[in-house]
Amino acid sequence: MTKGQAISLQKNDGGSLTAVRMGLGWQAAPRRGLFGSRTREIDLDASAVLFADKQPVDVVFFRHLVSDDGSVRHTGDNLVGGVGQGGDDEAILVDLSRVPVHIDQIVFTVNSFTGQTFQEVQNAFCRLVDETNGQELARYTLAGGGAYTAQLMAKVHRTGAGWTMTALGNPANGRTFQDLMPAILPVL
Amino acid sequence: MTAELVRGQNHPLSQSRLEIRVSAGTPVVAVAALGDENGRIHGVEWVAHPGAPTQPGLEVSRQAAADHRLAVDLDAMTDAVHRVSVLLALPAPGGGPGPARFGAVAAPFVAVTGLDGGEIASYTITGLEAESAVVALELYRRQGAWKVRAVGQGYAGGLAELLTDQGLPEAVPLAGTIDEAVARGLARSVQAPPPRPADGDRSRQPAAPALGPDQGGTAPQGAPGPVPPSYGGQPAGGPGQTGPQPAYGGAGAADPSATTGGPINYSHPGRQNSAPPPPPPTAPPAQPGQPAQPVAGDATGWSMEERLYNQVWGMFEDLARTTAAYRSAVDFAESRMDKELEQTLSDPRSRIGGQGDAAREAARARYTHLVDQARAVLDRDLVQLVAEADVVEPALPPAFARWDNPAWHAYRVPMEIPMALRLGDLRLPEADRIRIPMLLRLPLERGLWIDSGRADSVDGSFTDSHDMRRLAMETAVAHAARLLAVYPAGEFTVHVIDPAGSGAQPLAPLTQTGVLAAPPAQGAAGVTDVLGRLTQRVDLVQMALRGGAPDALPPGFDTSQQLLIVNDFPHGFDDRAVNQLRYLADEGPAVGVHLMMVADREESAGYGPLLDPLWRSLLRLTPVPDDHLADPWVGHAWTYEPPLVPPDSQVLHQVLTQVAAARRSWNR
Numbered sequence: 001m002t003k004g005q006a007i008s009l010q011k012n013d014g015g016s017l018t019a020v021r022m023g024l025g026w027q028a029a030p031r032r033g034l035f036g037s038r039t040r041e042i043d044l045d046a047s048a049v050l051f052a053d054k055q056p057v058d059v060v061f062f063r064h065l066v067s068d069d070g071s072v073r074h075t076g077d078n079l080v081g082g083v084g085q086g087g088d089d090e091a092i093l094v095d096l097s098r099v100p101v102h103i104d105q106i107v108f109t110v111n112s113f114t115g116q117t118f119q120e121v122q123n124a125f126c127r128l129v130d131e132t133n134g135q136e137l138a139r140y141t142l143a144g145g146g147a148y149t150a151q152l153m154a155k156v157h158r159t160g161a162g163w164t165m166t167a168l169g170n171p172a173n174g175r176t177f178q179d180l181m182p183a184i185l186p187v188l
Numbered sequence: 189m190t191a192e193l194v195r196g197q198n199h200p201l202s203q204s205r206l207e208i209r210v211s212a213g214t215p216v217v218a219v220a221a222l223g224d225e226n227g228r229i230h231g232v233e234w235v236a237h238p239g240a241p242t243q244p245g246l247e248v249s250r251q252a253a254a255d256h257r258l259a260v261d262l263d264a265m266t267d268a269v270h271r272v273s274v275l276l277a278l279p280a281p282g283g284g285p286g287p288a289r290f291g292a293v294a295a296p297f298v299a300v301t302g303l304d305g306g307e308i309a310s311y312t313i314t315g316l317e318a319e320s321a322v323v324a325l326e327l328y329r330r331q332g333a334w335k336v337r338a339v340g341q342g343y344a345g346g347l348a349e350l351l352t353d354q355g356l357p358e359a360v361p362l363a364g365t366i367d368e369a370v371a372r373g374l375a376r377s378v379q380a381p382p383p384r385p386a387d388g389d390r391s392r393q394p395a396a397p398a399l400g401p402d403q404g405g406t407a408p409q410g411a412p413g414p415v416p417p418s419y420g421g422q423p424a425g426g427p428g429q430t431g432p433q434p435a436y437g438g439a440g441a442a443d444p445s446a447t448t449g450g451p452i453n454y455s456h457p458g459r460q461n462s463a464p465p466p467p468p469p470t471a472p473p474a475q476p477g478q479p480a481q482p483v484a485g486d487a488t489g490w491s492m493e494e495r496l497y498n499q500v501w502g503m504f505e506d507l508a509r510t511t512a513a514y515r516s517a518v519d520f521a522e523s524r525m526d527k528e529l530e531q532t533l534s535d536p537r538s539r540i541g542g543q544g545d546a547a548r549e550a551a552r553a554r555y556t557h558l559v560d561q562a563r564a565v566l567d568r569d570l571v572q573l574v575a576e577a578d579v580v581e582p583a584l585p586p587a588f589a590r591w592d593n594p595a596w597h598a599y600r601v602p603m604e605i606p607m608a609l610r611l612g613d614l615r616l617p618e619a620d621r622i623r624i625p626m627l628l629r630l631p632l633e634r635g636l637w638i639d640s641g642r643a644d645s646v647d648g649s650f651t652d653s654h655d656m657r658r659l660a661m662e663t664a665v666a667h668a669a670r671l672l673a674v675y676p677a678g679e680f681t682v683h684v685i686d687p688a689g690s691g692a693q694p695l696a697p698l699t700q701t702g703v704l705a706a707p708p709a710q711g712a713a714g715v716t717d718v719l720g721r722l723t724q725r726v727d728l729v730q731m732a733l734r735g736g737a738p739d740a741l742p743p744g745f746d747t748s749q750q751l752l753i754v755n756d757f758p759h760g761f762d763d764r765a766v767n768q769l770r771y772l773a774d775e776g777p778a779v780g781v782h783l784m785m786v787a788d789r790e791e792s793a794g795y796g797p798l799l800d801p802l803w804r805s806l807l808r809l810t811p812v813p814d815d816h817l818a819d820p821w822v823g824h825a826w827t828y829e830p831p832l833v834p835p836d837s838q839v840l841h842q843v844l845t846q847v848a849a850a851r852r853s854w855n856r
Binding site: 052053055057058066068069070071098099100101102 | 505506508509510512513514516517520521524558561562565821822
């Protein structure tokens with residue numbers, strides 16, 4: 001997927017997706033110079049903010065792992081990344097059929113909690129997986145990261161009876177999702 | 189991916205070298221028979237059985253066992269062979285003790301696996317009754333390719349009838365030969381080690397026949413390790429039970445296969461539950477477009493009790509969350525409507541004509557639409573939870589069950605402490621039909637406080653303070669009776685302090701049946717005496733534990749859990765007694781001494797903040813429905829309902845009479 005591209009989450013056979021997983025994976029880039037093999041740990045955090053009519057209603061992040069309604073679940077904080085070497089280091093599960101009716105957009109964000117910019121991260125990606133069969137629906141690479149510490153990855157929003165995902169890829173700065181609110185509001 | 193077959197279903201086979209795993213809860217005979225395109229067995233040389241365990245492309249076990257691995261090589265079959273049937277039979281009753289019909293044993297489970305151990309298809313043979321032999325699976329050729337079909341055809345007349353039906357002329361003599369071979373196999377096999385006292389699980393396993401040394405030799409070489417615990421049928425035991433055990437009996441040493449091979453037994457000899465848990469009940473497949481039918485015990489856990497406990501907690505969380513979704517949607521709808529109405533008001537244009545009315549109407553319509561949607565989602569979830577509660581509630585064991593559950597009428601004094609205790613019911617106003625059992629883990633970690641104050645209940649009915657006290661004491665008695673009943677005989681002791689004797693009537697079920705350690709203590713002297721003894725007890729146990737010598741307690745020391753019911757606090761308490769009570773509240777739970785205060789906090793207001801830590805350390809329950817309990821996820825205020833015995837029910841008396849009888853025989 002590329003920035004700004006949108007895909008509908010309707011299945012090819014007409015049924016709509018019921019459960020999706022937003023997976024995030026990364027590795028710390030090796031440092032150049034002396035002790036080049038030493039990597040510094042980078043803690044990226046995935047968050048999901050639930051909006052109703054452009055009002056943030058609930059948020060799922062490492063300190064609030066399950067939305068109050070239970071439809072959005074964070075699988076837990078990963079402080080160093082690189083575990084799966086290509087697998088997801090952090091994941092947020094969304095049960096689309098149980099998202100409360102007034103929630104019309106869910107924005108997924110990534111923050112660097114330890115403060116490194118995305119230049120120091122390598123092999124970072126974010127992907128959307130159909131949780132019912134493990135099929136990857138979309139993948140978005142964070143490569144070529146610049147001197148910023150956060151990124152709005154994607155948003156999932158209601159269209160008609162179903163849901164659509166739009167890749168965002170907007171850079172931003174902040175330590176946790178709260179710092180990103182000014183950046184998020186324009187993309188709603 | 190494993191295809192879980194149902195009767196009659198088939199599945200393609202991509203490999204020709206296969207292994208067929210059989211696990212049954214009891215020793216069975218496994219036979220493989222070849223058939224032509226009409227399914228006929230041409231002669232005895234077309235059957236691999238314990239008397240003739242290998243045939244071209246086939247290999248079966250020499251004896252009856254609870255677990256089998258059959259090797260099949262479809263490439264080795266001659267062109268005349270179009271069908272390979274896997275037959276299971278219960279050993280003839282003469283061959284050893286064992287059931288004579290499949291209806292009496294757990295459903296056998298068969299799986300077709302590749303040589304790498306990967307399961308291709310599996311089938312649980314359910315619905316058998318009087319049958320003693322069954323055609324489990326059929327591998328058959330169809331247009332040059334092999335497929336497997338789940339058959340499950342049983343025969344009450346045993347192997348003889350089964351083989352006759354498959355067209356074998358010598359069916360009856362062959363069945364006799366097989367019985368003989370199985371009996372020989374029994375005689376040859378090493379007896380299982382005697383059950384060890386430390387391991388209760390082992391003694392319940394089916395004995396010897398499963399453990400012959402020959403079995404190690406007949407299992408195909410290069411086969412995967414111990415049979416993984418299967419989820420169909422009752423597994424025979426952990427890996428340690430199914431493998432050969434050459435260390436026992438001495439005879440195994442003569443068998444080379446037993447000395448060279450044989451899986452190492454990794455199971456802990458002293459640990460309970462080394463056997464895999466019995467399979468959870470599986471929900472029947474859902475109709476397309478319909479949610480699955482709920483099943484009691486549909487959760488994780490090592491026992492049915494643990495599964496039900498987890499399922500109840502799962503229902504609790506689901507109800508909390510689905511209600512949170514509904515409430516937040518309604519809140520949002522309300523605030524949006526308010527904002528829109530305000531806008532309409534402040535817009536000067538809307539004051540003329542019908543424009544304003546139309547805008548207000550639209551705002552209200554939007555509100556109603558969203559709330560209706562949210563309500564529909566909530567109702568959908570509630571229907572599912574109601575259905576689940578309807579199957580879970582009757583399945584609960586006594587410790588989790590309401591007093592009106594028939595489980596209490598079938599009550600027997602238990603041998604083990606249950607996981608948890610039902611303290612009452614929880615409900616939310618949005619979901620009046622659903623009562624979530626409030627389960628508290630045992631042993632207790634904190635005391636209980638039955639609040640006899642605050643006479644206004646949530647339903648608005650006013651209860652005067654006299655009634656309230658009686659109700660509170662009745663509730664306390666119901667809780668105490670339940671605790672006494674769910675602990676094994678003699679492992680739970682209840683003391684009562686009733687200084688003014690005002691609780692005599694509600695206490696009658698406890699005093700009349702004789703389950704109390706002593707009659708309720710009365711007067712200031714009684715208070716001092718009981719508190720003094722319990723304080724000393726806490727002190728003794730603490731000293732023993734700190735000294736690292738828990739066995740140094742005096743002989744005859746009662747090690748049971750203790751519960752002290754205090755009525756009418758602070759009546760009859762002097763300062764010293766109050767301090768002792770606080771000591772018990774702080775130090776007691778760690779050494780098994782618990783408080784149950786039946787009190788109105790206002791009455792001890794004279795002590796000021798001194799007693800605040802005491803009240804905080806207790807779990808507050810009410811004798812009437814009251815919405816003071818919060819769930820751990822969203823923090824809704826749940827309405828708690830105490831678990832009262834139905835009026836005119838004798839269940840409490842009956843249960844306590846049994847408890848008292850068990851206590852008397854235990855004390856003897």
